[in-house]
Amino acid sequence: MVDVTLLGCGGTMPLPGRALSALSVRCGGRSILVDCGEGTQAAARAAGVSLAKTDVICLTHFHGDHIFGLPGMLQTIANQGRTEPILLVGPAGLKKMAGLLLALAGPMPFAVHGLEITENTKTLPGPGGLAITAFAADHRVPCLGYAFSLPRAGRFLPEKAKAAGVPQRAWKRLQQGESVSCGGREIRPEIVLGPAREGIKLVYCTDTRPCLSLERAAAGAELLILDGTYATDAEADKAQQYGHSTFGQAAALAAKAGAKRLWLTHFGGALENPAAALPAAQAIFAAAEAGADGKQITLTFPPERDLCGAERF
Ligand SMILES: [Zn+2]
Ligand SMILES: [Zn+2]
DSSP: OEEEEEEEOBOSSOBTTBOBSEEEEEETTEEEEEOOOTTHHHHHHHHTOOOTTEEEEEOOOOOHHHHTTHHHHHHHHHHTTOOSOEEEEEETTHHHHHHHHHHHHOOOSSOEEEEEEOSSEEEEEOGGGOEEEEEEOOSSSOOEEEEEEEEEOOOBOHHHHHHTTOOGGGHHHHHTTOOEEETTEEEOHHHHBOSOEEEEEEEEEOSOOOOHHHHHHHTTOSEEEEEOOBOSGGGHHHHHHHTOOBHHHHHHHHHHHTOSEEEEEOBOTTOOOGGGGHHHHHHHOTTEEEOOTTEEEEEOOOOOBOTTSOBOO
């Protein structure tokens, strides 16, 4: 399962009760942090989320409302005695920007590695078995969205294990995806597992106009967390100009992608009550919700369905 906490849902400037962009994704006891706006540490503390086990920090882009919290956060983790390395992922320009941020943070007792992504899409292994896919967003500067996927292996088939002569004591390792050696032969897990099952996919993308790469990444996602800087359709021109989206555009994208849930985030400073503007978005995509600082969900594997769509109990 994947624990998701939206730490900050504000765009541009922090407000009382609304921190700037940051998202925590936890799986298998380890964490990924996406963006680190000013106030992220306090927002994490308020949400009961520890940032100490953060192994990967994914930055969408280098506007201040997404990165100004990073030096302070790294300093706090350093003070907590961390020695394990941290991987910093970001768009073109990461190396230069990381140099500035790390200079502000001061000497660290752990290594910070950087991965600058200039391709349209790139997938890398993340902590807890998550796969991280960075994809190009459409903002005013190079900007990435991120999809986090937890694959699910096929069902273990004991009859195939028996037929292959695998002793029962080795079944668990096969179920966990490891190969085992049996009578001098290597038995790979795919021999005793059924077809791969539907996993979990979470997509976070702000700041962006609606775009094809986001639409592709969002396909079938359990949860989309998308740019909702502007609430009304009347602000579509402004959204286009500044490289953002309206509630309606995000909702339309979620509907087209066949997502299960949508959280809107990165609210503009003038948007005092995002929930009030939700009904119009929900008319397009019923499962649209307003993000809020500390909003949490645990995503679990969806129920298995057979070919005619019936759920397996
Ligand atoms: Zn922003
Ligand atoms: Zn921006």
